[in-house]
Amino acid sequence: MANKTINVTKLPKDPGPAAWNTLVKEASRYPELTENIDVDWAIVGGGFAGLSAARRLSQLVGNKEKIVVLEAKCIADGPAGRNSGFMIDLPHELNSETYVGTHDKDRRQIRLNRAAIEFSREMAEEYVMEKAVFDACGKITAAASEKGIAHIRSYREHLDALGEHYELKNASEMKDWTGSEFYREGLFTPHSVMIQPAAFIRSVANGLSDRVSFFEASPVVSMGLGDVHTLTTPRGSVRAKNVILAVNGHIQSFGFFPRQLLHVFTYASMTRDLTENEVHKLGGRPDWGVLPADPMGTTVRRFSNYKGSGDRIVVRNHATLNQSIEVNDKSMKRAALLQERSFAARFPMLDEVKMEHRWGGRLCLSWNSMPAFGEVETRVWSACCQNGLGTVKGTLSGMMAAELAVLGTSSLLNEFLDYQAPKTLPPEPFLSLGANLTIRWKEWQSGIEL
Numbered sequence: 001m002a003n004k005t006i007n008v009t010k011l012p013k014d015p016g017p018a019a020w021n022t023l024v025k026e027a028s029r030y031p032e033l034t035e036n037i038d039v040d041w042a043i044v045g046g047g048f049a050g051l052s053a054a055r056r057l058s059q060l061v062g063n064k065e066k067i068v069v070l071e072a073k074c075i076a077d078g079p080a081g082r083n084s085g086f087m088i089d090l091p092h093e094l095n096s097e098t099y100v101g102t103h104d105k106d107r108r109q110i111r112l113n114r115a116a117i118e119f120s121r122e123m124a125e126e127y128v129m130e131k132a133v134f135d136a137c138g139k140i141t142a143a144a145s146e147k148g149i150a151h152i153r154s155y156r157e158h159l160d161a162l163g164e165h166y167e168l169k170n171a172s173e174m175k176d177w178t179g180s181e182f183y184r185e186g187l188f189t190p191h192s193v194m195i196q197p198a199a200f201i202r203s204v205a206n207g208l209s210d211r212v213s214f215f216e217a218s219p220v221v222s223m224g225l226g227d228v229h230t231l232t233t234p235r236g237s238v239r240a241k242n243v244i245l246a247v248n249g250h251i252q253s254f255g256f257f258p259r260q261l262l263h264v265f266t267y268a269s270m271t272r273d274l275t276e277n278e279v280h281k282l283g284g285r286p287d288w289g290v291l292p293a294d295p296m297g298t299t300v301r302r303f304s305n306y307k308g309s310g311d312r313i314v315v316r317n318h319a320t321l322n323q324s325i326e327v328n329d330k331s332m333k334r335a336a337l338l339q340e341r342s343f344a345a346r347f348p349m350l351d352e353v354k355m356e357h358r359w360g361g362r363l364c365l366s367w368n369s370m371p372a373f374g375e376v377e378t379r380v381w382s383a384c385c386q387n388g389l390g391t392v393k394g395t396l397s398g399m400m401a402a403e404l405a406v407l408g409t410s411s412l413l414n415e416f417l418d419y420q421a422p423k424t425l426p427p428e429p430f431l432s433l434g435a436n437l438t439i440r441w442k443e444w445q446s447g448i449e450l
């Protein structure tokens, strides 16, 4: 008998296709939940947080306890298969103009991020992922304007203070790397990893599937809380002793962290497969990724070695705050315009290349960049709000939720738990109006970096 029932107010809606997932040819679909089952652990959400929670749980509880993952859509169709695939070890804010972090805090964040990347590396090895899926190749932050170069300068100063290694690249080295004459300077840091995000997530699910049961197209629409919790999906239910909610911003649709989460969408486009002639005109390396020095700038990736999916370029930019956790066509159209412009500025030699896929995806941030984490009801844990860098922070929060639930304490968990709650947001309509105007202003200010 449930003591309290939570009706889930919204289910995830993702605009456009999860382009990376369309490139994964192997069928690895899981069934919809169509019966009533009993388990020890139910994980809601099959992204980075959900899958790392599943793996860490399976390591901690052995084979005796039953674990299921319920995913509203298909594995890797949500944000986990829509991102740009940068697993970044360094605190992202280091190149922000408003950055006010402390070295102790940064070192702690780096240790935590690297532990999550190491956890991912172990999965990549165990599940035999090829280099094109998990590539420990480092990352480049690049600048095309004076403002961008100033961002790189301040980034370098922070890295010097932290004793972190980096290499500067000049304009000609950037051209050798990317084929583009657009970038004037770059800063390479060696410990980040580039993933094919959908292939990575699906390989992890596949690797776990002899130990964990996956259900796709099985959104949790209500959760009854009691001695045993009951998660209801449209055609079945799960009675679970323990629940981990790994739904990122949709934790709010379960009624938790009200008025504490910012729901931001960001957008991307992927070209069609480049022809041999176009690849020749482009030059540069076959696989690379560049993050913008200006935080409002454009992320670009070229990839060519993933299982016959072609030689393609992906550009990501533009952001909108959508507290309804949904976006309209207008935002998609604006993103498309901005991405056409960014692509043309960087790759004038590819003026005939069209975009094959355009999409958007959800991020969840908090005002003070803190996670929405912890035991939110008895034996219900949240591993949500990854503050934009969910490939690493999602992995981390999933691992940590499993450790908190099973062990209660661990040295990594003690470091991770040293944070505050997400801050309460300003009221609407001021929040959305103010935030969207600020984003537009900052995008405009970022000039050619966009």
Ligand SMILES: Cc1cc2nc3c(=O)[nH]c(=O)nc-3n(C[C@H](O)[C@H](O)[C@H](O)COP(=O)(O)OP(=O)(O)OC[C@H]3O[C@@H](n4cnc5c(N)ncnc54)[C@H](O)[C@@H]3O)c2cc1C
Residues within 6 Å of the ligand: 008, 010, 011, 012, 044, 045, 046, 047, 048, 049, 050, 070, 071, 072, 073, 076, 077, 078, 079, 080, 081, 082, 083, 084, 085, 086, 087, 088, 218, 219, 220, 221, 246, 247, 248, 250, 266, 267, 268, 316, 360, 361, 362, 363, 364, 383, 384, 385, 386, 387, 388, 389, 390, 391, 392, 393, 394
């Ligand atoms: C265009 C773009 C580029 C990005 N680039 C990067 C990048 O380069 N590096 C980086 O680190 N991050 C990047 N991100 C962010 C990253 O994708 C997210 O932070 C990450 O996916 C969050 O992981 P997660 O597991 O917490 O949540 P998600 O990946 O969102 O997974 C949560 C899952 O929960 C499911 N769900 C929600 N509600 C329910 C329900 N009621 N029942 C069942 N299931 C439910 C959803 O369908 C979803 O699959 C990018 C995002 C976008 C959109």
